[in-house]
Amino acid sequence: MKILLVDDESELVSALAERLSFRGFDADWVCSGADAIDKVKENEYDLAVLDVKMPRMSGLELRAELNKIRSGMKYIFLSGHGSEDDYKAGAAEAECYLVKPVKIEELVEKINLALESE
Amino acid sequence: MGASAPQKDRDGLCFFGQISAAISHDLKNVLAIINEDAGLLQDFSLMAAQGMELDPPRLVKLAEKIQGQVKRGDGIIKNMNRFAHSVDLPVCDVNFRELTGLVISLLTRIASRKCVTVTLKEGEQVNGKGDPFTIQMLIAKALEYSMDSAGRDGELDIELSSADGVNVLTISGLSEAIPEEQLAELESISVKAGGKPAYVPQDNILIFKF
Numbered sequence: 001m002k003i004l005l006v007d008d009e010s011e012l013v014s015a016l017a018e019r020l021s022f023r024g025f026d027a028d029w030v031c032s033g034a035d036a037i038d039k040v041k042e043n044e045y046d047l048a049v050l051d052v053k054m055p056r057m058s059g060l061e062l063r064a065e066l067n068k069i070r071s072g073m074k075y076i077f078l079s080g081h082g083s084e085d086d087y088k089a090g091a092a093e094a095e096c097y098l099v100k101p102v103k104i105e106e107l108v109e110k111i112n113l114a115l116e117s118e
Numbered sequence: 119m120g121a122s123a124p125q126k127d128r129d130g131l132c133f134f135g136q137i138s139a140a141i142s143h144d145l146k147n148v149l150a151i152i153n154e155d156a157g158l159l160q161d162f163s164l165m166a167a168q169g170m171e172l173d174p175p176r177l178v179k180l181a182e183k184i185q186g187q188v189k190r191g192d193g194i195i196k197n198m199n200r201f202a203h204s205v206d207l208p209v210c211d212v213n214f215r216e217l218t219g220l221v222i223s224l225l226t227r228i229a230s231r232k233c234v235t236v237t238l239k240e241g242e243q244v245n246g247k248g249d250p251f252t253i254q255m256l257i258a259k260a261l262e263y264s265m266d267s268a269g270r271d272g273e274l275d276i277e278l279s280s281a282d283g284v285n286v287l288t289i290s291g292l293s294e295a296i297p298e299e300q301l302a303e304l305e306s307i308s309v310k311a312g313g314k315p316a317y318v319p320q321d322n323i324l325i326f327k328f
Contacts, residue, residue, distance in 0.1 A: 008230075009147050009150070009151060011151045011154075011155070011183060011187070012147065012150050012151045012154055015151070015154035015155055015157070015158050016154050018158060019154065019157055019158060019161055022161050022165070053143070053231065055230045055231055055233055056233055056270070080142075080143050080144075080146030080147045080150060099146075100146050100147065100149070100150035100153075101146070101149050101150040101152075101153035101154075102150070102153075104157055
């Protein structure tokens with residue numbers, strides 16, 4: 001299972017990618033929407049974990065762009081913000097919405113659930 | 119008491135809320151990174167218990183990363199504390215350079231979201247009397263509107279100077295004209311802060327005199 005992690009906090013996504021790799025996931029990470037688009041053009045990912053609030057392109061905007069490139073991808077949104085608007089938008093459009101800091105077990109469970117629903 | 123008094127209080131409260139929300143977002147990120155780095159240490163420990171060899175330099179690097187995030191969180195909380203205490207006295211001695219630096223730090227996330235770089239130019243200390251909270255609100259609002267005017271990849275420079283007992287704060291690097299209603303709002307806050315704003319469209323600068 002190939003996963004892409006996108007968050008402007010590089011220390012966060014790099015550690016998360018390593019921890020997911022220990023749990024059997026092939027995880028790549030990038031720090032911007034533009035880099036995520038390049039990665040998805042180059043590779044076939046099953047799922048992307050996207051930060052909701054990023055400079056230049058929000059997680060929701062990025063999801064719309066990635067859908068144009070690969071329509072079958074699943075998404076999980078991460079946010080440190082936890083505002084009601086974000087939650088409503090995320091819950092309505094994403095397979096799942098988690099608020100930082102997340103428990104790795106919970107993220108793994110949500111990834112598996114999202115991929116099982118294919 | 120007219121209807122404007124509660125509105126005035128609400129403007130300040132909204133500003134306080136906006137800054138507090140940005141701070142909470144930054145702190146959430148700091149905690150999330152510490153959480154993952156601590157999680158990695160836990161993963162390494164569990165793997166070591168199963169026979170995997172530990173890599174001491176890697177552990178040292180991880181510990182340094184956690185310390186770095188604690189330092190980052192401490193800086194955010196110090197700024198938060200200075201901002202929170204700015205409401206203690208309505209009028210007091212004000213260090214405009216220090217106050218401007220604080221507002222720029224507090225707006226880092228907003229600047230990053232709007233893809234604008236804000237630079238406080240080196241210069242003399244500029245001191246005076248004023249209401250620190252209202253002055254911060256004025257600088258923050260002026261910066262936000264200037265960021266919108268500068269647009270993506272814009273660069274704003276802030277200069278502070280003092281001459282003949284008048285303190286001057288100049289924001290340059292604006293691009294599109296600032297809308298009338300925003301200028302009126304800045305004028306209104308500026309009056310409360312004891313200042314006087316001027317917008318020079320042809321030079322793309324916004325000036326406040328205190």
